[in-house]
Amino acid sequence: MYNIVYSQGGVCASDGFFADGISAGLKKGNAKDMAFIYSEDLCEVASVFTTNKMYAAPIRHFRQMGDFKTNFVLINSKNANAMTGQAGVEDIKEVLSFCPLQAKNPIMSSTGVIGVRLPKAKIIDGMKLFDLSRRDSACAAKAIMTTDTFPKEIAFKVELDDGSSFSMGAIAKGAGMINPAMATMLCFITTDANVSKSEMQEALDEIKTTTFNAISVDGDTSTNDTVLLLSNGRSGAYNKEAFKEVLFKIMHFLALEMVRDGEGATKLVTYKVTGAKDDREAEIAAKALSDSLLVKTALFGEDPNWGRIASTVGASGVEAYEEKLKISFDNLCVYDRGEILFDAEMEKKCAVIMQHQKFTISCDLGVGEGSFKAYGCDLGHEYVKINADYRT
Amino acid sequence: MYNIVYSQGGVCASDGFFADGISAGLKKGNAKDMAFIYSEDLCEVASVFTTNKMYAAPIRHFRQMGDFKTNFVLINSKNANAMTGQAGVEDIKEVLSFCPLQAKNPIMSSTGVIGVRLPKAKIIDGMKLFDLSRRDSACAAKAIMTTDTFPKEIAFKVELDDGSSFSMGAIAKGAGMINPAMATMLCFITTDANVSKSEMQEALDEIKTTTFNAISVDGDTSTNDTVLLLSNGRSGAYNKEAFKEVLFKIMHFLALEMVRDGEGATKLVTYKVTGAKDDREAEIAAKALSDSLLVKTALFGEDPNWGRIASTVGASGVEAYEEKLKISFDNLCVYDRGEILFDAEMEKKCAVIMQHQKFTISCDLGVGEGSFKAYGCDLGHEYVKINADYRT
Numbered sequence: 001m002y003n004i005v006y007s008q009g010g011v012c013a014s015d016g017f018f019a020d021g022i023s024a025g026l027k028k029g030n031a032k033d034m035a036f037i038y039s040e041d042l043c044e045v046a047s048v049f050t051t052n053k054m055y056a057a058p059i060r061h062f063r064q065m066g067d068f069k070t071n072f073v074l075i076n077s078k079n080a081n082a083m084t085g086q087a088g089v090e091d092i093k094e095v096l097s098f099c100p101l102q103a104k105n106p107i108m109s110s111t112g113v114i115g116v117r118l119p120k121a122k123i124i125d126g127m128k129l130f131d132l133s134r135r136d137s138a139c140a141a142k143a144i145m146t147t148d149t150f151p152k153e154i155a156f157k158v159e160l161d162d163g164s165s166f167s168m169g170a171i172a173k174g175a176g177m178i179n180p181a182m183a184t185m186l187c188f189i190t191t192d193a194n195v196s197k198s199e200m201q202e203a204l205d206e207i208k209t210t211t212f213n214a215i216s217v218d219g220d221t222s223t224n225d226t227v228l229l230l231s232n233g234r235s236g237a238y239n240k241e242a243f244k245e246v247l248f249k250i251m252h253f254l255a256l257e258m259v260r261d262g263e264g265a266t267k268l269v270t271y272k273v274t275g276a277k278d279d280r281e282a283e284i285a286a287k288a289l290s291d292s293l294l295v296k297t298a299l300f301g302e303d304p305n306w307g308r309i310a311s312t313v314g315a316s317g318v319e320a321y322e323e324k325l326k327i328s329f330d331n332l333c334v335y336d337r338g339e340i341l342f343d344a345e346m347e348k349k350c351a352v353i354m355q356h357q358k359f360t361i362s363c364d365l366g367v368g369e370g371s372f373k374a375y376g377c378d379l380g381h382e383y384v385k386i387n388a389d390y391r392t
Numbered sequence: 393m394y395n396i397v398y399s400q401g402g403v404c405a406s407d408g409f410f411a412d413g414i415s416a417g418l419k420k421g422n423a424k425d426m427a428f429i430y431s432e433d434l435c436e437v438a439s440v441f442t443t444n445k446m447y448a449a450p451i452r453h454f455r456q457m458g459d460f461k462t463n464f465v466l467i468n469s470k471n472a473n474a475m476t477g478q479a480g481v482e483d484i485k486e487v488l489s490f491c492p493l494q495a496k497n498p499i500m501s502s503t504g505v506i507g508v509r510l511p512k513a514k515i516i517d518g519m520k521l522f523d524l525s526r527r528d529s530a531c532a533a534k535a536i537m538t539t540d541t542f543p544k545e546i547a548f549k550v551e552l553d554d555g556s557s558f559s560m561g562a563i564a565k566g567a568g569m570i571n572p573a574m575a576t577m578l579c580f581i582t583t584d585a586n587v588s589k590s591e592m593q594e595a596l597d598e599i600k601t602t603t604f605n606a607i608s609v610d611g612d613t614s615t616n617d618t619v620l621l622l623s624n625g626r627s628g629a630y631n632k633e634a635f636k637e638v639l640f641k642i643m644h645f646l647a648l649e650m651v652r653d654g655e656g657a658t659k660l661v662t663y664k665v666t667g668a669k670d671d672r673e674a675e676i677a678a679k680a681l682s683d684s685l686l687v688k689t690a691l692f693g694e695d696p697n698w699g700r701i702a703s704t705v706g707a708s709g710v711e712a713y714e715e716k717l718k719i720s721f722d723n724l725c726v727y728d729r730g731e732i733l734f735d736a737e738m739e740k741k742c743a744v745i746m747q748h749q750k751f752t753i754s755c756d757l758g759v760g761e762g763s764f765k766a767y768g769c770d771l772g773h774e775y776v777k778i779n780a781d782y783r784t
Contacts, residue, residue, distance in 0.1 A: 054706030083702050085714055085730045114699025115732055149554055223703045293685070293771075294779060303779025305505025310475050311615045314446030322446055322477055338477045340507055379685075380780070381773050387686060387694025388772070 002242040002284065003159040004249065008086030010137025012032040013155030013169035015192040015234040016040045020134040021143025024126025026078040026112075026119060032143035034126045035075045037188055042069040042104060043230040046200035048208050051226035052130065057088025058108045065105065066382040072103035073188060073228065075144050076123060077173070091118040097243040098124045100132055111146055111173060111224050131295035141171040142185055147386055148173050153259045158193075163176055165239035166193035167351045170250045174258025187227040187254055188253040192234035193243055200229050201243045211251035214283075215259045215375045227251075259375045260357075264382025267299055268375065271312035273313075275326075276370030281318040283372040284361065286318035290376030304340060304350030306334045311361055329353045337366060346392065394634040395551040395729035398640065402529025403738045405547030405561035407584040407626040412526040413535025416518025418470040418504075420509060424535035427467045429580055433623040434461040434496060438592035440600050442617035447474040449480025451618065455675045456481065457497065464495035465580060465620065466679045467536050468515060469565070470504040474615035483510040488515045492524055499644040502566060503538055503578055503616050523592045533563040536578055539778055540565050544649045548638045550585075556629035558585035562642050566650025577604065579619040579646055582624040585635055592621050595636045606675075607651045607767045608682040619643075656774025659691055660767065665705075667718075668762030673710040675756065680708035682768025691770035694764040696742030698726045698734060705755055716758030721745045729758060 007013045009059075018038045026033040049059045058081055074096065081088045092108045095118065099106045110118070141151035155169030172187035179345065204227065227246075260268045271289040276282035289295055292312040298305040306327050313320050325334040329350045334342040342350075353359050399405045410430045418425040437460075441451045450473055466488065473480045483499045487510065491498045502510070532541035547561030564579035596619065602621065621639075652660045663681040668674035681687055684704040690697040698719050705712050719727040721742045726734040734742075745751050 052706040052710045053710075054702050054717075080699070082730070083699055083714060083727065092480055114697075114703055115727065115734060119730075121717040223699075223706060293775075297776055297779035300776065303780065305506075306473070307475055307615075310446050311444060311506055314615060320445045320447075322475060325446075328442060335507065340475065340509075342507060379776065381776055383685075383691065384771065384773050384776060387689035388677065388695065 001161055004242065004246050005157050005164065007155040007157040007167060007169070009135065009155050009169060010141060010153035010171050011037055011188055011190040012135035012137045013157070014045065014167045014190040015100065015230050017190045018132055018135050019140040020131060020136045021139035022129040024122050026076060026122060032139060033077050033142040034123065035140035036130050037073040037140065037190065037230070038102065038132050039047045039071040039190070039230065039232045041232040041234060042071050044197040044200060045070060046197060046204045046229040048204055049229040050223060052223050054083060054223050056110065056224045057084050057092060058110050058224070058350040060094045061089045062107055065107070068105045070105040070107055072099060073108060073109060074099065075109045075186065077144050077146050079110060079116055079118055079157045080112045080114045080224050081110040081118050082114040082287060084117055090116065091120055092143070095120055095123050098127055100130060102132060106158040106390045109186055109226050109289040112152055115331055119164060137169065137171055144173045145170065146173065148261050148265050150261055152254055152261070154250055154253050156249060158239070158242045158246050160239050160242065162239055163234065166235035166237040167189060168193065168250060170193065170245050172254040172258065174261060185258060187212070189227070189229045189250060191229070191231045192237050193231055194238045195231050195243060199240065200231060203247050205231055206249045207244065207251050208214070211248065214373060215255045216287060256375055259363050259377050262377035263386045264380050265377030266357070266380060267378045268358045269299060270379065271374045271376060272360055272362040273365065274371040275364040275366045275368065277319045277368040278370040278373055280370070282370040284366065285313050285318045286372045286374035288312050290374045293379065296376065296379035299354065300380040302351055302354040304329060304347060309361060310335065311364065313365070318365070319367050320365050326364040326366065328362040330359050389391055393553055394631055395548050396634065396638050397551065399547040399549040399559060399561070401527065401547050402545035403429055403560060403561045403565050403580055404527035404529045405549070405580040406559045406582040406624070409582045409625050410521060410524055410527050411532040412530040414518055414521040416468070416514050419469060424531060425469045426515065427532035427535040428522050428620070429465040429582065430494065430524050431463040431622065431624045433584070433624040433626060434463050435624045436592060437462060437590040438589060438596045438621040440596055440619040442615060445613050446475060446615050448502065448616045449484060450502050450616070453481045453484045454499055457499070460497045462497040462499055464491060464498040465501060466491065466498060467501045467578065469536050471502060471508055471510055471539050472504045472506045472616050473502040473510050474506040476509055480509065480628060483512055487512055487515050490519055492519070492522060492526060494524060500621070501578055501618050503536065505512060506615055516655065529561065529563055536563065536565045538565065539655050540653050542653055544646055544653070546559070546642055546645050550631070550634045550638050552629055552631050552634065557597040557628065558583060558627035560585065560628040560638050560642060562646060564646040564650065566653060577617050577650060579604070581619070581621040581642060583623045585623055586625040587623050587635055588630050588720045589630065592623060595639050596621055599640045599643050600638065603640065603647040605682045606765060607647045608679060636641060648767055651769050654769035655778045656772050657748070657769030658772060660705050660750045661691060661769065663766045664752055664754040665757065666754070667756040667758045667765040669711045669760045670762040671764055672762070675755065675766070676760040677708045677710045678706050678764045679768035680704050681753065683767045684698040685771065687770035688768065691746065692772040694727065694743055694746040696721060696739060697745055701753060701755065702727065705757070710757070711759050713726050718756040718758065722751050747749060
């Protein structure tokens with residue numbers, strides 16, 4: 001057995017890790033826009049990247065490095081270094097050659113506008129401001145934000161039975177172009193657990209499905225989505241089950257934080273699909289709901305328009321029948337296998353549920369045993385405002 | 393050879409067809425909300441319906457009728473009669489039993505809110521106002537509108553070489569839940585051509601792909617999408633090639649009218665994808681572009697954010713490479729197979745193009761010979777406003 005307890009310090013909660021954010025002048029008005037994560041020891045790295053075929057230069061650079069250990073991650077916001085081709089990769093190599101001397105096999109991660117070359121001089125100058133002795137994870141979390149409205153970080157300590165312990169912490173950013181498969185989401189997780197690269201990668205691949213890959217803000221999958229998990233082994237401690245549980249806790253928490261902070265979002269909605277033919281069909285239906293513009297705008301209007309839920313499930317392509325479908329808002333069933341339970345009184349009750357910041361919409365397809373939970377947000381005027389003029 | 397000339401009268405342009413719209417009190421304030429199309433002669437019927445598995449009661453009723461000829465279509469707006477099960481079908485049968493005596497095998501078509509039983513009494517009372525001698529197609533087009541801002545109708549006369557001629561006319565409604573595969577779109581086409589049912593159906597199935605199935609307002613496929621093509625054979629004239637050409641002209645025009653009148657839309661954008669592996673992949677990429685929230689909001693903001701175009705193509709799952717992709721706004725190429733041509737001057741030129749009500753975004757994937765044109769609109773505050781509180 002083991003205990004998992006909350007901890008402070010984000011990525012710096014893990015022993016031997018340092019981080020900070022600075023302003024290199026990429027964003028307007030001295031806002032933080034560059035961060036580093038540094039480990040005194042070399043780290044094993046597990047990774048998940050976007051499935052977008054136009055994956056950005058930092059991902060290309062990472063893949064070209066082959067098998068390596070690193071102790072330094074450089075991150076910038078405001079510029080995604082995407083659609084910049086091999087030239088974008090060369091820009092990264094040049095920038096990284098100016099890293100602090102302690103950096104071994106440094107890697108880079110970027111988020112922001114697509115299709116603009118990296119402002120190399122500003123980044124190289126900015127790096128001079130890095131102080132590798134700082135442990136300001138919150139500041140690093142702030143520096144990687146784009147349209148995020150709050151920084152995202154979390155950490156846990158895992159206490160094992162034999163008295164040993166390890167820590168795991170993370171920072172992330174989200175907000176838009178979020179339909180990770182992976183998106184413009186970035187997430188950096190550190191741990192001092194004594195874990196092998198293959199076990200880290202296996203845990204990451206397993207857990208991404210029900211966490212980052214289960215969320216959607218706008219159904220658009222970005223060019224830069226990246227989750228990096230760095231372990232320096234410092235604690236000497238490890239327990240596979242505990243490791244996976246704490247990794248799930250971290251990724252699940254940050255995934256939901258991303259939805260909660262979705263561009264213009266005011267609500268965090270769980271779409272729980274059960275009774276599907278199989279888990280894959282449940283996933284398709286749940287994600288169709290979290291991506292539907294008509295569902296999202298109804299959420300924003302706090303309008304319990306359950307017909308749009310039914311229509312979206314029907315249009316998603318999965319096996320479904322009007323006579324077998326059940327739809328509920330939280331525990332309130334509005335449509336039960338052919339019977340419309342929704343009346344004026346129930347409409348009032350549903351409207352109250354929808355005024356909450358968090359609620360669940362459940363669809364039981366009544367076909368099989370498949371189930372999936374997806375997480376989405378509403379779409380309101382703020383989303384349009386943010387995205388109609390993103391680049392300026 | 394043959395000539396195709398514009399004609400007046402919408403669905404009444406075809407010989408022997410009558411139509412009108414009236415107010416049955418379904419919509420507020422005496423707005424027209426019920427229409428009929430009546431033919432003195434029995435008609436062959438070809439049809440295309442939604443692929444949504446929750447298809448509405450009128451479609452269920454139509455399918456249960458088996459093989460039949462009809463001369464009467466009853467259409468109502470404000471209530472979709474969807475998610476109402478077999479009870480919804482029985483409602484239709486009851487309502488249709490009150491049709492004018494001249495109606496043979498009458499059919500019904502509905503659009504509006506999902507999940508509410510038909511207000512039968514109002515509809516039956518409303519039918520008493522029908523005057524089967526009226527030829528007011530424009531009024532019928534108005535009565536079937538929901539969030540449409542203008543009625544949609546068109547008609548053509550086809551003059552054949554032998555001096556004979558036939559006509560074809562149509563009315564349609566669109567506006568929201570538009571991703572026809574089919575959508576809440578309804579389209580009724582009449583013709584007096586002497587055409588067989590099988591040839592009508594074949595033409596309809598062929599032409600739907602590049603017309604109604606190529607448009608998207610919000611990526612949501614409705615429960616009620618219906619295209620009906622009625623022929624009474626009165627003209628005695630027919631020419632297969634001319635018939636297909638005029639049917640394409642009508643469906644293409646009305647499809648684009650639907651996008652132009654998409655909920656809150658201010659722009660009609662053609663997404664032209666070429667160089668795809670095959671036509672199917674071109675269609676997937678083109679529709680991904682017309683459905684992307686990030687692309688749609690950039691259009692609304694008149695922001696030539698070509699990176700979102702690239703990212704959307706990359707995320708669509710089709711074969712694509714950063715080094716082979718070309719992106720243009722109208723004839724202005726902004727990204728050419730690895731080279732970013734987009735600079736401050738070009739940005740100004742692109743912004744001017746985007747101020748137009750109609751323009752084309754082209755993507756050459758450089759992979760194969762596949763091509764497809766999809767049609768979409770922007771997404772602005774009006775869309776959110778319309779859909780956040782649709783039912784009230």
